[in-house]
Amino acid sequence: MNNPIDALLAEKGILLADGATGTNLFAMGLQAGEAPELLNESAPDTIASLHQGFVDAGADIILTNSFGGTRHRLKLHKAEGRVFDLNKRAAEIARSVADKAGRKVIVAGSVGPTGELLVPLGAMTYEDAVDAFAEQIEGLKAGGAEVAWIETMSAPGEIRAAAEAAIRVGLPYTYTGSFDTAGRTMMGLLPKDIHDVVDGLEQRPVGVGANCGVGASDILASLLDMTEARPEATVIVKGNCGIPEFHGSEITYSGTPELMSDYVRLAVDSGAKIIGGCCGTSFAHLAAMRKALDTHTKESRPTLETIVGRIGPLRNKAAQENSAEAGEGRRSRRRERA
Numbered sequence: 001m002n003n004p005i006d007a008l009l010a011e012k013g014i015l016l017a018d019g020a021t022g023t024n025l026f027a028m029g030l031q032a033g034e035a036p037e038l039l040n041e042s043a044p045d046t047i048a049s050l051h052q053g054f055v056d057a058g059a060d061i062i063l064t065n066s067f068g069g070t071r072h073r074l075k076l077h078k079a080e081g082r083v084f085d086l087n088k089r090a091a092e093i094a095r096s097v098a099d100k101a102g103r104k105v106i107v108a109g110s111v112g113p114t115g116e117l118l119v120p121l122g123a124m125t126y127e128d129a130v131d132a133f134a135e136q137i138e139g140l141k142a143g144g145a146e147v148a149w150i151e152t153m154s155a156p157g158e159i160r161a162a163a164e165a166a167i168r169v170g171l172p173y174t175y176t177g178s179f180d181t182a183g184r185t186m187m188g189l190l191p192k193d194i195h196d197v198v199d200g201l202e203q204r205p206v207g208v209g210a211n212c213g214v215g216a217s218d219i220l221a222s223l224l225d226m227t228e229a230r231p232e233a234t235v236i237v238k239g240n241c242g243i244p245e246f247h248g249s250e251i252t253y254s255g256t257p258e259l260m261s262d263y264v265r266l267a268v269d270s271g272a273k274i275i276g277g278c279c280g281t282s283f284a285h286l287a288a289m290r291k292a293l294d295t296h297t298k299e300s301r302p303t304l305e306t307i308v309g310r311i312g313p314l315r316n317k318a319a320q321e322n323s324a325e326a327g328e329g330r331r332s333r334r335r336e337r338a
Helices: 004-012 022-027 036-042 044-057 071-077 080-099 126-143 156-169 191-196 216-229 257-269 283-295 304-311 319-337
Strands: 061-063 106-111 147-153 173-177 207-212 235-239 244-247 250-253 274-277
Touching (some): 004 106, 022 036, 022 044, 036 044, 044 061, 044 080, 044 283, 061 080, 061 147, 071 080, 071 126, 080 106, 080 126, 126 156, 147 156, 147 207, 173 191, 173 235, 191 207, 207 216, 207 274, 216 235, 216 257, 216 304, 216 319, 235 257, 257 274, 257 283, 257 304, 274 283
Parallel strands (some): 061 106, 106 147, 173 207, 207 235, 235 274
Antiparallel strands (some): 244 250
16 A cells, blocks of 8 residues: 555654644534535535645645544434545545645545444444445545544544455555543543554554544643554644633633644654644644744653643543552452452
8 A cells, every 4th residue: 555654754754734624614614513524515615725724834634524424424414325425525625735735745534433332332333334434435535535544533443443444445544542531532442552453454554643632731641651652653643722611602722822832842752753733723723833843853752740831731630540540449459358
C-alpha cells in the first residue's frame, strides 16, 4: 500500500492535522440533529470552505466530512442506502481542495464508531462491523482518500474491525481512541495498550493515538503513556480545544490560540508525530498551532506536573494513577482475605 503519511513525515518531521469538523459546521449553519454527511450533497461549497480554511491555516492532513458515514449512523437519517455515494462525495470535496493547495496535503477518510455494541454486549457481530466499515471505506477510497482515519473509538474490537475493513479495501489506516473515562476509553482500553489492538492483522497501522476526550491536559497525559510504551511509533494526538462549557443551550470551548500553541509544543516534546485539534478547534486556533509547530525546537520530555502547570488541571485521573489505585485495591483485598 502507498503510505503518504510516512512519506510526508520523512520530509517534514512532524505533521499538523486539521481541527474540528462539527464545531465549525455548526458555526457555518449546520442545525442540531442534522447529519453533517448529508451536507456533502446539499451544501458541498460549505464543506469545501471548511477544508479550505484548514488548508489556509497550514494543515498537512485534512479529514473528510464522513465521521458518521456507516450504514448504522446514516440509518438515523434514512440514508443507509447512500453510504457509498455520501462517502465518495466527502472524499471528492476534500480531494478538490487538497489538489489545489500548492503543496502536499493528505486527504484522510474519517471513520467514526458505528454507535452499536459488538456481541456479546450488543447485537452487532464482528463480521457485520467489518462489512459496514468496508462499505464506507470503499466510498472514501473511490473519492480519493489516501488513508482511512479511524477515530474517536472506545472498543478495541471495533477498532480492529475498522482496521480489517481498511486492509480489505486496500487503504493504509490510522486509528485513535478517546480516553475520556478515568484515563481509559469508555470500554476500558488504556493508552499504553493502543498499539496492540490490531496485532495479528495482515497490515499494521501507519499511525495510532488519541483524539477528542476531555481537555488538552488529559490527552497529553495519554500521549505520555503511548509514547513511553512504544517510542518509535508514529503517535497521533488530536485534542479538544480546552474544556467544553455550556453557555445557555450552546457549548463553547475554553481553549485560546495561545493555549493550543502550548499544547502543540508539549505534544512535540512528548513524542507526537501528528498533532491536530478536535472539538472547538477553529481556523484561528490551527493557524496559531502551525506557527507554534514551525517555530518550536523539541525540548526535554515533560512530566505530567509540567503539563498541568502549563495547560491546566486534569479533568480525569491519569490512566497510570487509576491503574495504581486499582492495583492497591486488589492488594488490600488480598491482604484482607489472607
